[in-house]
Amino acid sequence: MAILGAINPMLTVGLDGDNAWRLDDYVKRGGYSALKKIIAEKTPTDQIIKEVKKSVLRGRGGAGFPTGLKWSFMPKYFPGDKYVICNSDEGEPGTFKDRDILRYNPHSVIEGMAIAAYAIGAARGYNYIHGEIWEIYKRFEEALDEARAAGLIGKNILGSGFDFELFAHHGYGAYICGEESALLDSIEGKKGQPRFKPPFPANYGLYGKPTTVNNTETFSAVPFILNHGADAYLEAGKPNNGGTKLFSVSGHVNRPGNYEIPLGTPFATLLEMAGGVRGGRKLKACIPGGSSAPVLPAQTIMDCTMDFDSISKAGSMLGSGAVIVMDETTCMVRALERLSYFYYEESCGQCTPCREGTSWLYKVVHRIEHGQGRADDLDLLRSVTTNIMGRTICALGDAASMPVQSFVKHFQDEFAYHIEHKKCLVPPEIQRAGSGFFKATV
Amino acid sequence: MLTTESIQKIDREIAKYPPDRKQSAVMAALAIAQEELGWLPNEAIEFVANYLGMEPIAAYEVASFYNMYDLKPVGKHKLTVCTNLPCMLSGGVDAAEYLKMKLGIDFNETTPDGRFTLKEGECMGACGDAPVMLVNNRRMCSCMQPEQIDNLLAELE
Numbered sequence: 017m018a019i020l021g022a023i024n025p026m027l028t029v030g031l032d033g034d035n036a037w038r039l040d041d042y043v044k045r046g047g048y049s050a051l052k053k054i055i056a057e058k059t060p061t062d063q064i065i066k067e068v069k070k071s072v073l074r075g076r077g078g079a080g081f082p083t084g085l086k087w088s089f090m091p092k093y094f095p096g097d098k099y100v101i102c103n104s105d106e107g108e109p110g111t112f113k114d115r116d117i118l119r120y121n122p123h124s125v126i127e128g129m130a131i132a133a134y135a136i137g138a139a140r141g142y143n144y145i146h147g148e149i150w151e152i153y154k155r156f157e158e159a160l161d162e163a164r165a166a167g168l169i170g171k172n173i174l175g176s177g178f179d180f181e182l183f184a185h186h187g188y189g190a191y192i193c194g195e196e197s198a199l200l201d202s203i204e205g206k207k208g209q210p211r212f213k214p215p216f217p218a219n220y221g222l223y224g225k226p227t228t229v230n231n232t233e234t235f236s237a238v239p240f241i242l243n244h245g246a247d248a249y250l251e252a253g254k255p256n257n258g259g260t261k262l263f264s265v266s267g268h269v270n271r272p273g274n275y276e277i278p279l280g281t282p283f284a285t286l287l288e289m290a291g292g293v294r295g296g297r298k299l300k301a302c303i304p305g306g307s308s309a310p311v312l313p314a315q316t317i318m319d320c321t322m323d324f325d326s327i328s329k330a331g332s333m334l335g336s337g338a339v340i341v342m343d344e345t346t347c348m349v350r351a352l353e354r355l356s357y358f359y360y361e362e363s364c365g366q367c368t369p370c371r372e373g374t375s376w377l378y379k380v381v382h383r384i385e386h387g388q389g390r391a392d393d394l395d396l397l398r399s400v401t402t403n404i405m406g407r408t409i410c411a412l413g414d415a416a417s418m419p420v421q422s423f424v425k426h427f428q429d430e431f432a433y434h435i436e437h438k439k440c441l442v443p444p445e446i447q448r449a450g451s452g453f454f455k456a457t458v
Numbered sequence: 459m460l461t462t463e464s465i466q467k468i469d470r471e472i473a474k475y476p477p478d479r480k481q482s483a484v485m486a487a488l489a490i491a492q493e494e495l496g497w498l499p500n501e502a503i504e505f506v507a508n509y510l511g512m513e514p515i516a517a518y519e520v521a522s523f524y525n526m527y528d529l530k531p532v533g534k535h536k537l538t539v540c541t542n543l544p545c546m547l548s549g550g551v552d553a554a555e556y557l558k559m560k561l562g563i564d565f566n567e568t569t570p571d572g573r574f575t576l577k578e579g580e581c582m583g584a585c586g587d588a589p590v591m592l593v594n595n596r597r598m599c600s601c602m603q604p605e606q607i608d609n610l611l612a613e614l615e
Contacts, residue, residue, distance in 0.1 A: 107581050107582075107583055109585065110544045111581075111585070112583045112587075114583070115583050115584065140476075142474075146582075147524070147525075147595075148526075148583060148595075149583060149598065150595065150598075151598065184474075185474070185485075185486075187485070188485050188488075188525070189524045189526035189527075190523060190525065204481065205479075205481035205482045205483065205485065205512070205516075206516070206519070207519050207520060207523040208523065208524075223476070264586060265586070266544035266547070266548070266585035266586050266588065267547040267548065268547055268548075272585070272586040272588070273586045274586065307542075307543060307544075307581075338544075340543060340544050340585075342547060346547065351546075351547075354542060358542055358543075358581070361580060364523075448552070451547060451548055451549040451551070451552050452549060453548075453589065453603065453604070
């Protein structure tokens with residue numbers, strides 16, 4: 017079980033045993049009751065969207081956009097096809113929550129998507145699943161087969177006249193496809209390159225038709241909201257930050273894994289749930305929302321609560337809820353070098369500032385890390401980031417720049433030491449011990 | 459070019475999309491072709507393109523864009539190790555170094571006997587299980603400490 021802990025869980029409640037992902041188990045836990053009720057009572061679609069808006073469910077994929085509001089953008093009287101898409105292309109370094117939702121509770125996603133389809137008037141949907149998690153993709157297909165056999169998806173669902181066909185689409189290794197318009201191009205059988213916006217997907221989405229794209233965890237929360245009411249969901253979190261959230265805790269902690277906690281829970285509580293810092297060492301820094309979120313020094317993050325507003329106020333982003341913990345054995349230059357390599361590797365190449373800029377960022381951080389940094393390199397890094405940010409079609413350019421800006425800002429001394437002394441402030445053997453791979457050397 | 463079984467798998471993928479949107483199945487079709495052939499020679503990409511009624515260059519664009527397609531032959535077992543930051547903090551880079559030493563090859567190289575190819579991977583969305591590696595794009599191996607790596611290599615002999 018990789019959901020290692022929870023406080024008042026909604027998404028992961030009752031997930032015991034190896035068969036928790038099966039339809040029978042899900043139904044025993046009360047699953048599909050929200051969908052059944054809606055289609056039996058023919059609940060007005062406006063009422064559903066209103067309820068989701070009221071719950072203040074904010075997108076769990078990274079941007080935190082209000083879900084109900086997004087659904088309300090869909091044209092109501094559009095005569096042709098409309099689509100609902102689930103974004104399970106989870107490739108933001110540090111994030112591994114959607115994989116566990118699909119592994120342990122796939123029917124909650126299917127039910128959430130079916131409810132969304134009903135609310136926005138879509139008859140077809142796709143779940144775009146990250147390329148590297150083949151076994152999870154196969155499991156989701158099996159869950160779809162179960163739902164189809166039980167008449168919960170497909171034509172004329174439970175005799176209601178409501179049709180919703182749902183399929184899984186398997187990615188094949190491209191971080192950029194987590195960007196929703198790139199994801200749509202990818203489903204169309206093209207290179208996954210982001211589109212200019214506007215038009216937004218609600219007007220021009222998959223195959224040019226109105227489309228709503230939400231994250232896996234977002235869909236997974238929808239059945240709870242309709243079963244228990246928007247107020248119950250909102251009250252579980254804090255104002256403007258409804259509900260619980262899955263946090264993926266990785267890096268230097270004793271028990272890395274997923275934890276479901278109400279938004280607004282102190283970071284210190286989450287860290288404690290994850291077993292504290294590995295080997296009882298000292299916390300140095302934390303990236304609170306996936307690799308694209310600005311890094312925060314220990315003293316800042318220790319004062320934060322885990323919700324969109326608190327993390328934003330501290331100068332970072334809650335993002336996807338991927339908490340990357342770094343202890344005192346971490347060389348911040350090396351950490352940034354690896355992140356910068358990632359964005360350089362994954363830039364789709366469409367926009368010049370990002371394609372060229374990510375290459376510059378990586379090369380300059382690389383040379384600092386390898387003892388060839390120059391006195392004006394930190395200024396150069398800042399200048400490259402400001403020349404990328406806001407000048408690209410999608411957010412990858414910003415995502416590559418924010419780690420650079422924040423690492424250099426908060427750990428400037430460490431970068432300066434590297435440049436001046438041509439070596440690391442943290443000795444290599446200490447860094448090596450930090451990973452815990454060669455246990456004998458710790 | 460491909461076996462009947464592979465063609466049937468491709469047909470199942472095509473059926474997921476609207477009838478006039480066969481191109482949507484190109485990613486799956488290329489993956490199926492690669493699974494059968496071990497890698498994607500140009501002829502296979504062209505075959506898939508023709509089967510789906512799209513331009514071969516459009517299928518090639520897809521094959522060359524996504525990281526998990528192999529446009530050159532690889533060993534019998536392709537091992538992709540994630541070295542991204544969260545994995546690195548928990549031994550991902552060390553695991554890759556260990557594999558390089560054990561196999562006597564660097565990233566993007568194949569052992570002389572053709573058994574193993576080593577690749578550096580980007581985030582696989584499994585950071586809590588670091589070090590993480592993927593065997594032939596399909597099988598994910600978690601918490602790969604030296605002992606687990608030794609066992610995996612022995613199993614894949």
